[in-house]
Amino acid sequence: MTDTLFGTLDAVPAAQRPDLLAPPVAAAIGLIPEALVAEIDPAHADTEQLCAHYGVPMDASANAVIVRGTRAGVERHACCMTLAHRRLDVNGVIRRRLDARKASFAPMDYAVEATGMEYGGINPVGLPEGWPVWVDGAVADRDWVCIGSGVRHSKLFIPVSGLLSLPGAERVDDLARDVG
DSSP states (O other): OOGGGGTTOOOEEGGGOGGGSOHHHHHHGGGSTTOEEEEOOGGGOSHHHHHHHHOOOGGGBEEEEEEEEEETTEEEEEEEEEETTEEEOIIIIIHHHTTOSEEEEOOHHHHHHHHTSOTTTOOSTTOOTTOOEEEEHHHHTSSEEEEEOSSTTEEEEEEHHHHHTSTTEEEETTSEEEOO
């Protein structure tokens, strides 16, 4: 990992700063002992603002999106990870993997309540048991990524090997596409 991943942020071991993590993330951070956390101004929590303000590379920033699929009244959820400059294939790959007739981003209120994390900070660390975590191949090809911490006033920096070792996590090539 290179220091350029952090931009101007000062990252410290996440386990030492549970105050910078949402409660479910703090409870599960031991699954990725190498995880680092950095405090940020919540006004710069959105990915583009974070990257511009702190110098974190856009291609090292990964977003977690909770997707909901339904078929015959049965709902299924997944956490999908994509690099910030890519867009998830919700109506193709994700819908098929959810075995859903219809798929969409989960409503914000649902995602916040179900994960116990703040909107804009949702990440796969500490998700409800049994939720799949699908990691786009472009994320899986990175060594480290910057992700949400469950709150808007910090960011996690984690090795992708740790991300892929989370319960229910798997690499899914072509989960997302480049924008443009």
